[in-house]
Amino acid sequence: MKIIQYLCANLMIGVFDSGLGGLTILKSIRRKLPQYDYLFVGDNARAPYGTRSFEVVYEYTLQAVKYLFAQGCPLVILACNTASAKALRTIQQNDLPLLWKERSCDTMPSPQLRRVLGIIRPTAEKTGDFTLTRHVGILATPGTITSCSYPIEINKLYPDISVVQQACPMWVPLVENGEHNQSGADYFVDKYVQEILRADSLIDTLLLGCTHYPLLQAKIEASVARYATRPVRVIAQGDIIADSLADYLQRHTDLAALCTKGGELTCQTTESAEKFSQAAGLFMKEPVVAQHINL
Numbered sequence: 214m215k216i217i218q219y220l221c222a223n224l225m226i227g228v229f230d231s232g233l234g235g236l237t238i239l240k241s242i243r244r245k246l247p248q249y250d251y252l253f254v255g256d257n258a259r260a261p262y263g264t265r266s267f268e269v270v271y272e273y274t275l276q277a278v279k280y281l282f283a284q285g286c287p288l289v290i291l292a293c294n295t296a297s298a299k300a301l302r303t304i305q306q307n308d309l310p311l312l313w314k315e316r317s318c319d320t321m322p323s324p325q326l327r328r329v330l331g332i333i334r335p336t337a338e339k340t341g342d343f344t345l346t347r348h349v350g351i352l353a354t355p356g357t358i359t360s361c362s363y364p365i366e367i368n369k370l371y372p373d374i375s376v377v378q379q380a381c382p383m384w385v386p387l388v389e390n391g392e393h394n395q396s397g398a399d400y401f402v403d404k405y406v407q408e409i410l411r412a413d414s415l416i417d418t419l420l421l422g423c424t425h426y427p428l429l430q431a432k433i434e435a436s437v438a439r440y441a442t443r444p445v446r447v448i449a450q451g452d453i454i455a456d457s458l459a460d461y462l463q464r465h466t467d468l469a470a471l472c473t474k475g476g477e478l479t480c481q482t483t484e485s486a487e488k489f490s491q492a493a494g495l496f497m498k499e500p501v502v503a504q505h506i507n508l
């Protein structure tokens with residue numbers, strides 16, 4: 214393998230989110246594929262993305278993708294549903310072909326191998342396995358909900374599934390401000406859970422369509438137990454995405470061979486490195502020393 218002649222030692226798998234939520238995906242991916250090196254970037258300074266316009270989410274996400282490529286990541290996972298809904302397609306169709314031509318860094322042997330993957334399609338693909346009643350609820354940011362990406366993707370694969378959506382604009386701020394484990398969070402958890410259960414009493418599956426929401430999962434499950442009239446499963450995306458990435462890398466052996474395998478994790482944030490390290494360390498259950506970056 215010719216990798217040795219290139220300047221950058223680590224060709225990491227890039228994982229991007231607006232903030233801390235992407236760690237819920239990263240944790241599952243690292244559990245499944247511990248051999249790879251990872252670079253996590255959280256744009257905490259500009260989170261939440263979920264209430265921002267299409268143009269702004271696209272612009273911020275493209276900046277992050279370019280940054281991760283420039284750091285030597287051949288593969289970038291948008292561990293953010295909002296970015297996957299609003300920016301992924303344009304980046305894959307319009308920007309990626311231009312970025313393949315660009316030798317902005319000397320670290321990447323074959324820029325044409327660069328790839329950007331989202332997390333909505335793989336989640337939609339698994340949805341049919343979870344529901345018996347064929348009534349599914351999506352809890353996500355306002356951006357993801359208005360894009361209708363989930364109903365569109367799920368119904369392409371499972372036309373028989375009825376999909377109900379609920380925007381939960383207060384949940385990401387609760388997580389980003391470290392309030393998700395406090396009793397005050399219960400009010401907003403109950404509010405959106407009650408609304409979606411009221412909208413369709415046949416729902417037996419609630420998909421957490423925002424990577425921040427697994428940090429509220431215990432409260433969401435407790436709320437569901439209080440208000441649901443039937444058993445309802447609450448599904449987080451982490452393991453689905455990890456399985457889907459493992460499968461992708463098995464099918465894309467050139468790309469898999471390129472990604473370096475030292476088991477290292479680097480975390481970067483556009484906000485305070487100290488604050489991020491603390492929150493990330495608690496969640497990842499390992500010491501995290503983040504670096505501050507500007508995108």
Ligand code: DGL
Binds near residue numbers: 295357424
């Ligand atoms: N965690 C992201 C998602 O999955 C975005 C949250 C936000 O910044 O609003 O949608």
